Amino acid sequence: MRRHANANDPLWYKDAVIYELPVKSFCDGNGDGIGDFRGLIEKLDYLENLGVTCLWLLPFFPSPLKDDGYDIADYTNVHPSYGTLEDFTKFLHAAHERGLRVAVELVLNHTSDQHPWFQRARSAAPGSPERDYYVWSDTDQKYKDARVIFPDGEESNWTWDPVAGAHYWHRFFHHQPDLNYDNPAVVREMLRVLDFWLDLGVDGFRLDAVPYLVEREGTSCENLSETHAVIGTIRAHVDAAGPGRMLLADANQLPADVRAYFGEGDECHMAYHFPVMPRMFMALHLEDRDPVVEVMERTPSIPETCQWALFLRNHDELTLETVTADERDYMYLAYSADQQGRLNAGIRRRLAPLVRNNRRRIELLNAILFSLPGTPVIYYGDEIGMGDNVYLGDRNGVRTPMHWNGDRNGGFSRADPPRLYSPVIMDAVYGYQAVNVEAQESDGASLLHWMRNMIRLRGLFRVFGRGSVEFLRPANRKVLAYVRSLEDDVVLCVANLSRTAQPAELDLTSFAGATPVEMLGYTEFPPITAAPYFLTLGPYGFYWFELQR
Numbered sequence: 001m002r003r004h005a006n007a008n009d010p011l012w013y014k015d016a017v018i019y020e021l022p023v024k025s026f027c028d029g030n031g032d033g034i035g036d037f038r039g040l041i042e043k044l045d046y047l048e049n050l051g052v053t054c055l056w057l058l059p060f061f062p063s064p065l066k067d068d069g070y071d072i073a074d075y076t077n078v079h080p081s082y083g084t085l086e087d088f089t090k091f092l093h094a095a096h097e098r099g100l101r102v103a104v105e106l107v108l109n110h111t112s113d114q115h116p117w118f119q120r121a122r123s124a125a126p127g128s129p130e131r132d133y134y135v136w137s138d139t140d141q142k143y144k145d146a147r148v149i150f151p152d153g154e155e156s157n158w159t160w161d162p163v164a165g166a167h168y169w170h171r172f173f174h175h176q177p178d179l180n181y182d183n184p185a186v187v188r189e190m191l192r193v194l195d196f197w198l199d200l201g202v203d204g205f206r207l208d209a210v211p212y213l214v215e216r217e218g219t220s221c222e223n224l225s226e227t228h229a230v231i232g233t234i235r236a237h238v239d240a241a242g243p244g245r246m247l248l249a250d251a252n253q254l255p256a257d258v259r260a261y262f263g264e265g266d267e268c269h270m271a272y273h274f275p276v277m278p279r280m281f282m283a284l285h286l287e288d289r290d291p292v293v294e295v296m297e298r299t300p301s302i303p304e305t306c307q308w309a310l311f312l313r314n315h316d317e318l319t320l321e322t323v324t325a326d327e328r329d330y331m332y333l334a335y336s337a338d339q340q341g342r343l344n345a346g347i348r349r350r351l352a353p354l355v356r357n358n359r360r361r362i363e364l365l366n367a368i369l370f371s372l373p374g375t376p377v378i379y380y381g382d383e384i385g386m387g388d389n390v391y392l393g394d395r396n397g398v399r400t401p402m403h404w405n406g407d408r409n410g411g412f413s414r415a416d417p418p419r420l421y422s423p424v425i426m427d428a429v430y431g432y433q434a435v436n437v438e439a440q441e442s443d444g445a446s447l448l449h450w451m452r453n454m455i456r457l458r459g460l461f462r463v464f465g466r467g468s469v470e471f472l473r474p475a476n477r478k479v480l481a482y483v484r485s486l487e488d489d490v491v492l493c494v495a496n497l498s499r500t501a502q503p504a505e506l507d508l509t510s511f512a513g514a515t516p517v518e519m520l521g522y523t524e525f526p527p528i529t530a531a532p533y534f535l536t537l538g539p540y541g542f543y544w545f546e547l548q549r
């Protein structure tokens with residue numbers, strides 16, 4: 001089969017494996033208790049070795065950090081805790097030298113209330129261009145059809161500002177006023193921000209909270225055509241800067257609505273597949289493939305140059321916004337019987353604790369993640385099965401320091417433990433002494449080794465990132481099976497969602513004569529004939545077969 005596309009391929013994101021990381025949580029290079037770019041540079045060998053090909057950095061800009069940096073006070077600088085712009089450039093070059101691409105956050109929708117634009121706006125004359133950087137109103141009764149996204153933190157999308165003598169609009173926390181995209185000056189500012197990072201050589205941008213840019217009375221104020229027009233402008237600007245730069249839409253919406261963020265190939269290159277994420281967990285708990293098959297078949301096709309970003313977990317709660325109320329109740333019962341684990345419409349837990357630290361379930365979910373159509377995104381620490389701390393408030397429990405070894409602070413920092421930005425995980429099961437990179441490096445049977453192996457294997461077959469998918473329907477619904485194809489390359493993926501061994505009879509008549517070769521061990525299985533193809537799978541077992549003619 002064909003190997004990876006070359007490094008200059010403008011569609012590189014189709015074959016990528018993305019690694020999501022907060023600089024502050026990864027490695028503390030100067031010993032002040034907070035992760036920084038110096039520390040991150042030291043860990044690039046680890047990331048290169050893991051086999052990931054693109055790093056997505058969570059916000060690292062100057063910020064009061066009330067929403068972990070998504071409340072930006074200066075778009076074109078580095079928060080002093082994490083280093084300087086020079087440190088960032090050094091990091092970027094070091095990453096590029098290793099063939100790692102780098103994507104950063106473009107938080108379009110809102111700023112911090114500490115941003116100079118907001119400070120200027122609130123004291124500017126009503127109706128002036130400065131004032132109009134944000135969305136103001138005399139009443140808090142406008143746009144009533146827009147839901148509150150953080151119901152555990154906010155009651156309304158309007159907050160009264162005594163300085164301005166008006167209410168301002170915010171879809172997230174009240175300290176994050178929404179920018180006004182009806183004001184062309186705001187669009188121009190954002191293009192300047194984009195240019196700043198493009199000029200430094202950044203490869204991609206995650207367009208944070210992108211459905212909410214524009215608001216109109218009588219609508220949900222989400223996914224409006226005016227919002228798509230702004231994204232189109234941003235895309236044209238990125239294209240003008242040259243090929244190879246990627247935009248990734250953060251749009252937590254139903255499949256048909258997310259689809260719109262690709263446009264006709266003239267909006268975002270990538271978008272998260274939010275709807276399939278909870279359904280992978282649901283299928284696992286139900287021991288039934290239906291939720292995954294159903295949502296994938298409901299997913300519209302996307303333009304040739306576009307790609308889904310698939311993920312199991314990220315820095316937020318496991319969101320249940322795109323499932324029905326019944327499904328949400330089911331997910332809460334299945335994955336968070338404990339109230340403390342719930343937040344907004346979701347569950348604030350990491351991957352390993354969600355599946356009760358069951359190694360087979362972790363592997364199964366990752367095998368599905370790595371083989372469904374799209375580009376997988378791995379959340380830092382999940383490659384070693386890190387735990388969480390639901391008592392830290394908001395989503396901080398899944399943002400604790402990375403565990404490098406069994407030393408003080410898990411090797412994350414030399415600082416005195418009380419100085420750390422967050423306590424490390426210390427319990428007997430998930431604590432840094434039990435779960436860390438160094439220990440897993442020296443254990444050939446560790447999750448880390450398994451992940452590395454799977455990432456490499458995936459990297460050898462372009463069909464995973466670029467191929468089509470067709471779901472099979474064996475009578476046993478505990479078995480999820482699909483065929484990925486790209487020209488003559490065909491891979492069959494079979495997964496047992498059940499805790500017990502299962503048989504499956506697959507209809508593979510259209511591949512009669514081909515020989516399935518199991519891809520982890522390169523073992524030939526009996527050739528396919530016109531008869532149903534019979535397989536048995538162990539508990540949570542899965543196979544990837546290359547179908548060789």
Ligand code: GLC
Pocket residue numbers: 067070071107172208209250315316
């Ligand atoms: C996105 C981010 C989330 C943040 C929110 C507001 O949803 O993923 O972490 O709180 O935007 O910026």
Ligand code: CA
Pocket residue numbers: 028029030031032033034035036081
């Ligand atoms: Ca530091």
